[in-house]
Amino acid sequence: MLTHSYSSIKQYENCGRQYHEVRILKKFKSEGTEATMYGTEAHKVLEDYMMLGTPIPEKFKQFQGYADTIGRAKGDRLCELKMGIRADFTPCGFFDKDVWFRGVPDVLIINGELARVADWKTGKSSRYADTDQLELMAGMVFSHYPEVQRVKGALVFLVAKDFVTADYTRDQFAAIMSKWAGKASRIEAALASGVWNPRKSPLCRFCPVSSDTCEFKE
Numbered sequence: 065m066l067t068h069s070y071s072s073i074k075q076y077e078n079c080g081r082q083y084h085e086v087r088i089l090k091k092f093k094s095e096g097t098e099a100t101m102y103g104t105e106a107h108k109v110l111e112d113y114m115m116l117g118t119p120i121p122e123k124f125k126q127f128q129g130y131a132d133t134i135g136r137a138k139g140d141r142l143c144e145l146k147m148g149i150r151a152d153f154t155p156c157g158f159f160d161k162d163v164w165f166r167g168v169p170d171v172l173i174i175n176g177e178l179a180r181v182a183d184w185k186t187g188k189s190s191r192y193a194d195t196d197q198l199e200l201m202a203g204m205v206f207s208h209y210p211e212v213q214r215v216k217g218a219l220v221f222l223v224a225k226d227f228v229t230a231d232y233t234r235d236q237f238a239a240i241m242s243k244w245a246g247k248a249s250r251i252e253a254a255l256a257s258g259v260w261n262p263r264k265s266p267l268c269r270f271c272p273v274s275s276d277t278c279e280f281k282e
Contacts, residue, residue, distance in 0.1 A: 065151075066255065068248045069166045070197045076251050081262035085273045088255070092272040103186040106222065107170060110184055111143045114171065127222045134182045134220065139175030144168055147204045153241045155208040165244065167204045177213040179205050182220055190226040193219050202232035203240040 076083040085091050105124075110131050112118035120128050135141070146158035149165050156163050171182040181201045185193075198217030205215050212234070219228040232240070254260055264280040275281040 065162070065164070066248070066252060067163055067166060068244075068251070070200050073244070073247050073251070074194075074196075076254075077247075078265070078267065079263040079271070080254060080260040081278050082271055082273050083251070084254075084260035085277055091277070092274070094272050099186070103184075106186050107144075107184055111170070114141065115143050130184075130220050130222055134171055134173075134180070134218070137173045137175070137180050139173040139178070139180070142172045142174075143170065145172050147208055149204055149207045149241075151245075153203075153207055153237075155204075164248070165200070165204065167201050169201050169205075172205065174209060174212065177211060179209060179212045179215045181205065181215055181217040183218070185219055185221045186223050187221065188223055190219070190221040190224045190228055193221070193226075193228040195219065195228060195230040198230045199232065199240055200244055202230075203237060203244065206232075206234055206237040207241075 072083070072087060075087070086093060106127065109118075109120055109124045110127060113120050113128070113131055114135055120131075145168065147167050147169075148156045148158045148160055148163035150156050150160075150162050151164040158166055158168075169181045170184050171180075173180040179202075181198060183197060183201075195217070198215075198219065202215035202217060205212055214234070215232045217230045217232070221228070262278050262280050268278075268280050271278070271281055273281055
């Protein structure tokens with residue numbers, strides 16, 4: 065049984081060949097870039113600040129206002145919470161054998177029937193913001209916290225200085241998870257058929273897959 069996530073689904077949708085070579089065959093792995101390393105460091109700094117009160121170093125001081133804005137929300141605050149759900153949409157552990165989807169919200173604040181989810185973004189633009197990530201997180205929150213009736217989500221673009229928000233209610237839960245089940249089923253169909261079609265795009269030059277494996281890699 066395959067285990068899915070927002071990032072794995074998006075990788076498959078961007079290029080089936082890359083998904084197969086990286087996630088199934090594990091022949092290649094994405095190398096960290098200066099931008100991704102910066103993002104990882106920023107995430108850790110913000111997590112430590114919000115959970116432990118660790119002062120934010122000068123390098124990331126400009127992000128403190130965003131953390132404080134999110135942090136003012138009332139409720140139980142959790143950062144980098146590892147959540148899993150089964151194929152029947154019930155909650156499970158992140159590493160359980162029957163885990164079907166995994167998700168890790170950067171910030172989750174639970175206050176009775178209301179939950180807030182925030183994800184830090186260090187990209188230079190919010191132009192291509194994808195609220196699908198918030199949708200999946202909302203579905204996982206509904207699964208894990210039956211008392212929650214509403215999830216307010218935000219993609220927080222720290223560098224671009226922008227917020228992209230989305231709002232979900234419990235009556236959307238089944239539709240949300242059915243949508244992601246459909247996405248997962250397309251990957252499982254590819255696994256069964258052995259057909260992993262490549263998709264040419266400007267992102268090909270950043271792909272870790274070699275030209276020996278993909279005709280679109282120069």
